[in-house]
Amino acid sequence: MTPPAPVLTIDGPSGAGKGTVSRIAASRLGWHYLDSGALYRAVGVAASWADLDLSDPAALVRCTFDTSIEFRDGAEGLRVLVNGTDATGELRLETTGTLASAIAAIPEVRAALKERQRAFRRPPGLVADGRDMGTVIFPDATAKVFLTASAEERARRRHKQLKEKGVPVTFAGLLREILARDARDAQRAVAPLRPAEDAVLIDTTGLSIEAAVERVLALVPVRSV
Numbered sequence: 001m002t003p004p005a006p007v008l009t010i011d012g013p014s015g016a017g018k019g020t021v022s023r024i025a026a027s028r029l030g031w032h033y034l035d036s037g038a039l040y041r042a043v044g045v046a047a048s049w050a051d052l053d054l055s056d057p058a059a060l061v062r063c064t065f066d067t068s069i070e071f072r073d074g075a076e077g078l079r080v081l082v083n084g085t086d087a088t089g090e091l092r093l094e095t096t097g098t099l100a101s102a103i104a105a106i107p108e109v110r111a112a113l114k115e116r117q118r119a120f121r122r123p124p125g126l127v128a129d130g131r132d133m134g135t136v137i138f139p140d141a142t143a144k145v146f147l148t149a150s151a152e153e154r155a156r157r158r159h160k161q162l163k164e165k166g167v168p169v170t171f172a173g174l175l176r177e178i179l180a181r182d183a184r185d186a187q188r189a190v191a192p193l194r195p196a197e198d199a200v201l202i203d204t205t206g207l208s209i210e211a212a213v214e215r216v217l218a219l220v221p222v223r224s225v
C-alpha cells in the first residue's frame with residue numbers, strides 16, 4: 001500500500017503569520033495548501049447570504065453540507081468561490097472571521113468539514129493551516145508547527161494591513177477583537193486551539209517572515225519532499 005502523502009500542519013491563533021508562512025512553505029515545497037479557516041469563513045458567508053439564524057445549529061449544519069467551496073489559483077492569487085460566487089473579499093473581513101469563529105464552535109459543523117479537509121491530502125504533499133490541523137484533522141502529520149506571536153504584535157500587524165487597505169480600524173479595537181477570538185477559539189469544548197503534543201512552538205514576535213519560513217521548513221524531513 002502506498003503511504004499517505006506527507007503533511008506539514010501549521011496551527012496557531014489568528015494573526016500569528018500562519019497564512020503567509022504556510023503559503024510560502026507550500027510553494028517552496030511544491031505541495032498543496034489548505035486554508036482551513038477559509039472553509040469556516042465560507043460557511044459563515046453562505047449562512048449570512050441565506051439569512052440563517054446563527055442560534056440554530058441544525059440550520060448551520062445543513063448549510064455546511066450544502067455549501068460548495070472551491071479554491072481557484074489565479075493571476076490575482078487564490079480565489080474562493082462559495083456556491084459558485086467569488087467571495088474572496090468578503091471572506092477576509094473581520095466580521096466574517098468573527099462569524100466563522102462562532103460557527104466553528106458547533107461540533108457538528110466541525111465534523112461535517114472533517115472529510116473535506118482530509119481530501120486535500122494528495123501527493124506530493126500538503127501544508128495545512130488552521131487551529132486543529134495537528135490535533136484533530138491530521139494527527140499523523142509528518143511535521144507539526146504551532147505558530148504564535150504576542151496579541152499586541154498580532155494586533156499591530158493586522159492594524160498595518162488594514163490601514164494599508166484604507167479600512168478604518170483602531171489598534172485598541174483590533175486588540176480587543178483578537179483577545180476575544182483567542183479566548184473563544186481556546187475555550188470551545190470541541191477541538192479547542194492548543195498545540196499538539198508533538199508540535200514545535202515557533203514564536204514569530206520580532207521574527208521576519210523569511211526567518212519563520214526557514215524554521216518551519218527545517219522541520220520537514222528531506223525524504224518526504
Ligand code: DC
Pocket residue numbers: 014036037038040041097100101104105129130131132133181185
Ligand atoms: O484562520 P482564520 O482566521 O481564517 O479562521 C477563522 C475562524 O475559523 C477562527 O476564528 C476559528 C475557526 N477555525 C477553526 O475553528 N478551525 C480551523 N482549523 C480553522 C479556523
